[in-house]
Amino acid sequence: MKTATLPQAVQVLDLIRKKEISLEQLQALLASGLLADLLDADVGKINRSDFRKFCGLGPTDAKDLPTWKTLRLGVLKTVEEYRQAMKANGFKIGEYADDILGKPDFTISSEEMDIELVRLSVADLGFKKVAMLSDIYVNASKLGLDPCPNEVGPALRLVYKDQPKGKCKWIVVAMKSISDSDCDLRVFRVVHDDYGRWLSTCCGDAGIFYEADCLFVFARRKVVQV
Numbered sequence: 001m002k003t004a005t006l007p008q009a010v011q012v013l014d015l016i017r018k019k020e021i022s023l024e025q026l027q028a029l030l031a032s033g034l035l036a037d038l039l040d041a042d043v044g045k046i047n048r049s050d051f052r053k054f055c056g057l058g059p060t061d062a063k064d065l066p067t068w069k070t071l072r073l074g075v076l077k078t079v080e081e082y083r084q085a086m087k088a089n090g091f092k093i094g095e096y097a098d099d100i101l102g103k104p105d106f107t108i109s110s111e112e113m114d115i116e117l118v119r120l121s122v123a124d125l126g127f128k129k130v131a132m133l134s135d136i137y138v139n140a141s142k143l144g145l146d147p148c149p150n151e152v153g154p155a156l157r158l159v160y161k162d163q164p165k166g167k168c169k170w171i172v173v174a175m176k177s178i179s180d181s182d183c184d185l186r187v188f189r190v191v192h193d194d195y196g197r198w199l200s201t202c203c204g205d206a207g208i209f210y211e212a213d214c215l216f217v218f219a220r221r222k223v224v225q226v
Contacts, residue, residue, distance in 0.1 A: 065143065067220065068119035071159065073151050074109035082108075082154040086199060091157055094200040100178040100186050101154065108151050115152065116220040118145055119171065123212040134206040136216065137174060145218035147174045153188025156217070157199040163192040174218045177204030 076082050079101050086093055093101070100106055122131050125139040137147065153173045163169060170191045177185035180201075187204035191197070210216075 065118045065120070065145075065220075067116045068217065069117045069156070069159070071115050071117055071152060071155055072112060073115060073149060073155055074112040075155075077108060079106065079108070082158075085158055086154065089158060089161070090196070092196050092198045094198055096180055096186055096201040097153070097188060097199045099180045100188075100201065103178050103180070105176075105178045106150055109149065115148070117148070117152070117156070117217045118220055119215055119217050120145075121212065122210050122214050122216070127212055130209045130211050132206065133204065133208050133210060136210060140174065140216075140218050144221045145174075146221050147176055148217060148219045150175045150178060150188065152217070152219070153190070154199055156188075157190050157197070160190055161197075163190065163197060165192045165194070167193075168213055168215075170215065172202060172210070172214060172216045174216050175204075177206075 076085060082101065083093065083098070120140070122136060125131070125136055125143075127135070127139075131139075140146075150173070152175065156171070156173065160171075163171075170189055173188040173190070175187050177187055180186050185204040186201040189200045189202045191200045
């Protein structure tokens with residue numbers, strides 16, 4: 001592995017950003033492979049994912065991504081227990097969220113299990129402006145992330161008591177969409193707005209677009225030991 005220091009990398013990037021390198025010099029740098037070498041360089045105490053973020057690049061693997069929360073599923077055994085627990089803790093349930101909680105496609109783990117959640121924005125997954133839900137899932141899968149069990153929706157709502165207020169802090173649960181009573185596909189969303197903390201939903205159609213600052217949670221893919 002070729003080595004470089006973070007200051008060297010920063011110096012090169014600053015020269016490019018300040019346009020102090022001519023087009024011909026930049027082409028020569030690209031041709032030499034130096035910029036690619038810097039991305040794989042030994043940057044000492046600097047984490048590789050932090051370095052890539054500094055360079056304006058997304059993660060390349062789930063190991064580059066920190067676990068946001070570890071959630072235990074299967075503690076509550078029925079939908080009604082979830083409803084009662086949310087009410088007891090002062091959480092609200094939106095009309096559509098309550099609807100899909102009662103659908104056969106909503107399932108609860110029969111055994112207690114832990115799941116690692118990774119939180120990413122659409123921009124973190126490589127999309128500068130907007131992206132279709134299907135493409136968001138594809139890019140997440142390439143990183144070793146999977147859609148969550150749909151029980152994550154109400155389970156996350158119960159534990160995320162300190163959720164900041166504001167649309168940019170709302171969390172969409174990546175999951176297999178559930179059809180509501182109007183035959184519209186929906187996924188859970190965990191919301192904190194002026195009316196309180198909610199278990200809500202948003203559109204789960206594969207072709208729906210989400211903006212770059214929208215936050216999603218995915219399940220870290222477990223490595224199967226052979």
